Amino acid sequence: MSRKIKLTTTACLVIAFLLYFLSSLNAEAQEKPFAQPYIELGTTVIHSENSVGGAGLKFNDRWDVHIGLMGEGETRQHGYQEQKFFYSFSRVVNPGWRFLGGEIKTRIGVAYTPDFQLVGERNYRLGLIFHYEIFDIEYFHYSSAGINDVNRGVDGFLVRAWLH
Structure with a gap:
């Protein structure tokens, strides 16, 4: 038993819209790469003055995977901080x-x-x-919001260069 498909005006408009939508997604995907690598350098402020560096990938201009390295140095009220790696996963909102x-x-x-x-x-x-097109300036803050006993927070500024 064969089934006939009846193309109504609404069905034609829905198909046309879907084709347009898919082509615009493809055009947008061609404008921006799926993953954008970056490197960054900065310093912590307020509770310490340690150098900070890192690298990462930003996916779909929204999701960020990052590895960083905090330099060694004194912290206010919590003694000496050795050089340590840290990792993050975040959502960037525009x-x-x-x-x-x-x-x-x-x-x-x-x-x-x-x-x-x-x-x-x-x-x-x-x-x-x-x-900006080829670089970012970021104020950052790491905090447990009181979950951990030690929670002075790590604050700082960094400059991020996009590797196009």
Whole structure:
């Protein structure tokens, strides 16, 4: 038994919309790469003054996977911090705001910071990003929001260079 498909005006419009939508996704995907690598350098402020560096990949202009290295040095109230690696996974949000010729973006994520003097091992990662075409300036904050006993927070500024 064969079934006939009847193409109504609504069905034709739905198909046309889906084709247009899929082609626009493809065009957008061609404009921006799926994964954008970066490197970054900065310093912590407020509770310490240690150098910070890192590298990562940003996927679909939204998701960020990061590995960082905090340099050794003194912290305020919590002694000496040895050089330590840390890791994070976060979501970058672009609300469409502009400031001083760049876009303002925000970050929220999770971080694993083993053996940090100022925070515990599991933390939130927050950020306020000023994005320009080839670089970012970010204020960052790592904190457990009171989950860990030690929770002074790690704050800092960094400059991120996009590797196109």
